[in-house]
Amino acid sequence: xxxxIKQVALEAGVSIATVSRLLNKPDSVSIDTASKxxxxxxxLGFRPNFTGRNLREGRSHTVGVVVPTLSNxxxxxxxxxxxxxxxxxxxxxxxxxxxxxxxxxxxxxELLLAHRVDGVILTVADADASxxxxxxxxxxxPYILVYNQPQQTARPSVSVDNRAAAxxxxxxxxxxxxxxxxxxxxxxxxxxxxxxxxxxxxxxxxEHGLQALTPIEVPRHTSAALSVAYLQTFRDxxxxxxxxxxxxxLLALSAMRDLRALGLRVPDDVSVMGFDGIPLGDLMxxxxxxxxxxxxxxxxxxxxxxxxxxxxxxxxxxxxxxQILPHTVRLGGSVRxxxxxx
Amino acid sequence: xxxxIKQVALEAGVSIATVSRLLNKPDSVSIDTASKxxxxxxxLGFRPNFTGRNLREGRSHTVGVVVPTLSNxxxxxxxxxxxxxxxxxxxxxxxxxxxxxxxxxxxxxELLLAHRVDGVILTVADADASxxxxxxxxxxxPYILVYNQPQQTARPSVSVDNRAAAxxxxxxxxxxxxxxxxxxxxxxxxxxxxxxxxxxxxxxxxEHGLQALTPIEVPRHTSAALSVAYLQTFRDxxxxxxxxxxxxxLLALSAMRDLRALGLRVPDDVSVMGFDGIPLGDLMxxxxxxxxxxxxxxxxxxxxxxxxxxxxxxxxxxxxxxQILPHTVRLGGSVRxxxxxx
DNA sequence: CTGAAAGCGCTAACAA
DNA sequence: TTGTTAGCGCTTTCAG
Numbered sequence: 001x002x003x004x005i006k007q008v009a010l011e012a013g014v015s016i017a018t019v020s021r022l023l024n025k026p027d028s029v030s031i032d033t034a035s036k037x038x039x040x041x042x043x044l045g046f047r048p049n050f051t052g053r054n055l056r057e058g059r060s061h062t063v064g065v066v067v068p069t070l071s072n073x074x075x076x077x078x079x080x081x082x083x084x085x086x087x088x089x090x091x092x093x094x095x096x097x098x099x100x101x102x103x104x105x106x107x108x109x110e111l112l113l114a115h116r117v118d119g120v121i122l123t124v125a126d127a128d129a130s131x132x133x134x135x136x137x138x139x140x141x142p143y144i145l146v147y148n149q150p151q152q153t154a155r156p157s158v159s160v161d162n163r164a165a166a167x168x169x170x171x172x173x174x175x176x177x178x179x180x181x182x183x184x185x186x187x188x189x190x191x192x193x194x195x196x197x198x199x200x201x202x203x204x205x206x207e208h209g210l211q212a213l214t215p216i217e218v219p220r221h222t223s224a225a226l227s228v229a230y231l232q233t234f235r236d237x238x239x240x241x242x243x244x245x246x247x248x249x250l251l252a253l254s255a256m257r258d259l260r261a262l263g264l265r266v267p268d269d270v271s272v273m274g275f276d277g278i279p280l281g282d283l284m285x286x287x288x289x290x291x292x293x294x295x296x297x298x299x300x301x302x303x304x305x306x307x308x309x310x311x312x313x314x315x316x317x318x319x320x321x322x323q324i325l326p327h328t329v330r331l332g333g334s335v336r337x338x339x340x341x342x
Numbered sequence: 343x344x345x346x347i348k349q350v351a352l353e354a355g356v357s358i359a360t361v362s363r364l365l366n367k368p369d370s371v372s373i374d375t376a377s378k379x380x381x382x383x384x385x386l387g388f389r390p391n392f393t394g395r396n397l398r399e400g401r402s403h404t405v406g407v408v409v410p411t412l413s414n415x416x417x418x419x420x421x422x423x424x425x426x427x428x429x430x431x432x433x434x435x436x437x438x439x440x441x442x443x444x445x446x447x448x449x450x451x452e453l454l455l456a457h458r459v460d461g462v463i464l465t466v467a468d469a470d471a472s473x474x475x476x477x478x479x480x481x482x483x484p485y486i487l488v489y490n491q492p493q494q495t496a497r498p499s500v501s502v503d504n505r506a507a508a509x510x511x512x513x514x515x516x517x518x519x520x521x522x523x524x525x526x527x528x529x530x531x532x533x534x535x536x537x538x539x540x541x542x543x544x545x546x547x548x549e550h551g552l553q554a555l556t557p558i559e560v561p562r563h564t565s566a567a568l569s570v571a572y573l574q575t576f577r578d579x580x581x582x583x584x585x586x587x588x589x590x591x592l593l594a595l596s597a598m599r600d601l602r603a604l605g606l607r608v609p610d611d612v613s614v615m616g617f618d619g620i621p622l623g624d625l626m627x628x629x630x631x632x633x634x635x636x637x638x639x640x641x642x643x644x645x646x647x648x649x650x651x652x653x654x655x656x657x658x659x660x661x662x663x664x665q666i667l668p669h670t671v672r673l674g675g676s677v678r679x680x681x682x683x684x
Numbered sequence: 685c686t687g688a689a690a691g692c693g694c695t696a697a698c699a700a
Numbered sequence: 701t702t703g704t705t706a707g708c709g710c711t712t713t714c715a716g
Contacts, residue, residue, distance in 0.1 A: 001400065002481075004709050015687045020711055030685060045481070050456045051402065052709025055393045055692050058343065062436070062457070069422065071621070076418035080411065083439055092457060094404070095437045097425055114392045115404070115434060139344075139387070253625040260627060279413070280622050283595040285602060346693050357703045362695060372701060394693025397708050 003044040004052075012040035023048060054116065062092045063306060064112030066122035067146075068100045068190075072250055073278045074295050075123070078146055081299025082121055089307050091118075100125070100190045100220060105132045119143055119306045121299070126192045128152045142309040144302045147193055149324075156309075158302040158323045160293040162193050165327040166200030169273050169291040170245055172329055174208050177338035178243040178271065181205065183215040184255055185247035190220075194247040197275060201245055213241065218251065231258050234270070242271060242338045249274040249281050249290055256288075256334065267336040277330050286333025293327050301325065345386040346394075354382035365390055396458065404434045405648060406454030408464035409488075410442045410532075414592055415620045416637050417465070420488055423641025424463055431649050433460075442467070442532045442562060447474045455483065461648045463488055463641070468534045470494045484651040486644045489535055491666075498651075500644040500665045502635040504535050507669040508542030511615050511633040512587055514671055516550050519680035520585040520613065523547065525557040526572075526597055527589035532562075536589040539617060543587055555583065560593065573600050576612070584613060584680045591616040591623050591632055598630075598676065609678040619672050628675025635669050643667065 005019040012019070014033060022029050022037045029037070040046070054060045065082055067075040079095060086093050094117055098104040102125040109132050112120055119142035124130045127148035133155060136143045145157035173181050183201050185194045198215055205212040218230050234240040246252035252274030256266050266272050267286065274281060277292020301323055347361040354361070356375055364371050364379045371379070382388070396402045407424055409417040421437060428435050436459055440446040444467040451474050454462055461484035466472045469490035475497060478485045487499035515523050525543050527536045540557055547554040560572050576582040588594035594616030598608050608614050609628065616623060619634020643665055 001708095006709075016710080017687060017689095017712080018685085020709095021686085024711075028685075033685080047452070048456055049397075049458055049709050051393060051397045051458050052692090053711070055391075055397050055694090055708090056710045056712085058692070060393065070412075070418045070425075071422060073415065073418070076412040076415070079437070080413060080439060083412075083437060084441075087438070092453060093437050095421070095425060095435050096429070097422060099426075110389070111434060114390055116391055116393050253622065257625045257627070280595065283599045284626060285599070343692095348693075358694080359696085359703060359705095360701085362693095363702085366695080370701075375701080391693050394708090395695075397692090397710090398694045398696085400708070 002049070003046045004049065005046070007044055008037065008040045008046050011044060012037045058116075059118050059310075060092075060116045061090060062094055062115070062117045063303065063310075064094045064096065064109070064115070064117040064120040064122075066096050066098060066105065066108045066112070066120065066124075068123060068125075069097050072248070073280070074147075074248070074276050074293075077278075077295035078299035078302075081296035081301075082303045083299075084296075085300040085303040089303070091303070091307060102126070102190070105130070106135070109136065113139075113141065118310045121146055121302045121306060123147045125190050127155060127157070128192065142306055144306045144309075146298050146302045149193070149196060150322075151196075154322075156305065156322055158298050158305065158325065159193075160298075160327040161324050162196035163200040163203070165291045165293070166197035166245070166275065167204045168200075168327070168329050169275065170201050170204035172289075172331075173243045173245065173271065173273060173335065174204060174210065176243075176271070176335065177340075178241075179210055179338075180213070180241040181210070181243045181245055182213040182241035183245045183247065184251055185215050185217055186251065187217055187219060191247070197247050231255070231262060234259065234262060234264060237269075240270065243335070244270055244272045246272065246274050249276040249278045249288060252288055252290065252334075253281070253284065256284075266334050271335040271338070273335055277328070281330075281332065284332070284334070289332040289335040290330050291327050292330045294325055297325060344391070345388045346391060347388070349386055350379065350382045350388050353386060354379045400458075401460050401652075402434075402458050403432060404436055404457070404459045405645065405652075406436045406438065406451070406457070406459040406462040406464075408438050408440060408447065408450045408454070408462065408466075410440050410465060410467075412439060414590070415622070416489075416590070416618050416635075419620075419637035420641035420644075423638035423643075424645045425641075426638075427642040427645040431645070433645070433649060444468075444532070447472070448477070451478065455481075460652045461485055463644045463648060465489045467532050469497060469499070470534065484648055486648045486651075488640050488644045491535070491538060491664075493538075496664075498647065498664055500640050500647065500667065501535075502640075502669040503666050504538035505542040505545070507633045507635070508539035508587070508617065509546045510542075510669070510671050511617065512543050512546035514631075514673075515585045515587065515613065515615060515677065516546060516552065518585075518613070518677065519682075520583075521552055521680075522555070522583040523552070523585045523587055524555040524583035525587045525589065526593055527557050527559055528593060529559055529561060533589070539589050573597070573604060576601065576604060576606060579611075582612065585677070586612055586614045588614065588616050591618040591620045591630060594630055594632065594676075595623070595626065598626075608676050613677040613680070615677055619670070623672075623674065626674075626676070631674040631677040632672050633669050634672045636667055639667060 096108040127150040149159040274290035281288035438450040469492040491501040616632035623630035
């Protein structure tokens with residue numbers, strides 16, 4: 001077995017309390033006992049065992065992260081932000097994915113809680129109706145949502161204003177002369193963000209006297225196989241929208257590929273606008289227009305806010321503050337002005 | 343404080359041992375005590391505290407993962423694979439990134455070890471000369487490398503055959519008639535894989551009597567700013583290579599963007615071949631040619647191999663087995679046949 | 685400045 | 701089948 005403070009104490013000829021003190025508040029131990037102990041630590045290759053400390057302190061200096069998937073760059077970047085900030089604040093990160101299965105959210109959080117993480121950062125399918133979050137609330141476990149932006153409930157979150165961001169994106173298309181704009185989205189039931197973005201789309205359309213079209217909801221996996229079935233209506237130039245607003249960049253990029261497969265050109269035949277602003281969008285040709293959210297920052301801010309709550313001296317009501325980060329409409333060649341065909 | 347088995351025992355009128363038994367081997371407790379205890383667990387909202395179990399058992403049912411960054415999809419996918427497999431085998435995942443700083447590898451692993459992870463999965467800058475791995479070896483801590491493919495040392499790893507994969511990619515270009523093929527790589531000192539790939543490139547060139555050109559080593563960050571300085575030589579049609587072999591897809595995609603900025607067309611003026619086979623490469627236009635490695639599988643296999651070692655009944659020499667997964671050359675429009683300009 | 689001792693939650697002998 | 705008990709590594713009173 002690996003050495004514990006006990007062996008170190010023995011080796012140094014001091015008590016375990018002294019070793020512990022040296023580790024935690026080095027000032028409280030005399031200069032020469034310190035060096036004695038340090039020598040022993042060195043000699044034994046001692047490494048403190050956090051398990052013991054955690055058990056004793058009732059906390060783990062670890063936060064849990066639960067996101068749908070890492071296949072979407074957005075969540076990978078967010079996790080990256082969380083991890084970087086965590087490292088700075090001396091926290092570790094335990095990570096889990098749900099693969100967009102709402103029923104897995106609960107188990108994921110339960111596991112994290114069994115590990116006694118000090119708090120959790122998560123993205124759920126529906127932040128306003130989540131039994132998982134109910135548990136967290138009930139048990140007063142510090143948590144903070146990322147990407148989710150609860151409407152009915154006062155749950156702490158870090159996100160962009162999804163509705164406003166989508167609104168801005170659609171307005172941009174409208175200003176370019178588009179009138180037939182359709183939305184392409186993942187399954188709404190798996191993403192409340194997508195639904196909020198759809199509301200932003202609707203609002204923009206209505207405010208400009210335009211008809212909101214039925215959104216195209218594509219199942220997961222679509223991006224894997226080249227299935228252009230969902231774009232069949234696009235064959236007819238009179239039928240198809242002149243612009244497609246996609247609820248995320250992955251979808252937008254897939255759509256662009258599928259449109260090409262159909263023989264349609266972007267942006268000449270159809271303009272495409274995404275959401276997320278993933279870095280690779282800039283490397284496309286044409287560059288993907290998108291409304292960008294600062295994913296890494298979202299993760300970073302979430303971690304900082306979470307730690308703030310965790311280390312709150314009073315355990316009274318956690319401030320549960322929500323944060324809206326700014327989005328930016330990023331212009332690329334995937335969108336162009338629309339000139340009426342008549 | 344949250345309820346412990348002690349409160350549960352009290353509530354159910356049994357001993358803590360009985361509660362523990364119900365939790366671990368439910369068969370060893372009578373049917374009606376079981377229900378009594380279960381009722382108590384329910385009533386108290388009891389959740390086992392792994393910290394206690396971990397301390398007692400001397401293991402954590404947790405593995406650590408250390409990769410350079412999550413900004414490169416490849417590592418995100420790998421982590422995804424690790425996490426999925428871990429969940430299936432009842433392990434949790436603690437994650438850290440080094441941001442390609444070799445000097446951070448050590449601290450990352452130390453932190454993980456302080457948490458007493460049962461093993462670690464990692465990608466290091468140089469697997470053959472890593473003091474971090476020396477520590478792991480010396481202390482007999484189960485670990486397994488991903489992407490790294492040690493040459494001098496017999497360290498366990500899961501990867502593709504980097505040299506052979508690069509060789510295949512370059513052969514492909516040669517077969518298409520290219521003779522001036524140059525390699526574009528990240529900093530070799532930060533990635534032994536890149537260097538191995540360069541060796542594959544050299545071998546392919548030499549075997550075909552072609553001159554291996556000096557590789558272009560681009561610093562990190564290049565992809566962020568549009569800095570085409572490293573491609574200045576490409577201005578001269580007689581000077582520039584007809585094909586670019588990039589040590590990873592991110593680099594390839596950036597290069598394509600930068601070539602466009604220079605007014606060069608891919609593949610008409612320059613063919614571009616990547617390495618990794620990231621999913622988004624398929625969504626590009628033209629599709630990125632690349633030699634694909636199965637990243638998610640790499641993560642999954644690594645986790646399984648690691649758990650196998652961890653749960654090894656004998657703690658004798660860990661089998662330390664390395665695994666080479668198959669790569670595949672994926673053809674896309676970013677590469678075309680080369681017809682001599684004369 | 686240092687030591688003795690209790691106890692965090694849990695599992696696993698060992699006894700009954 | 702169940703209970704008693706020791707102890708995993710650590711921090712933290714409380715005494716000295």
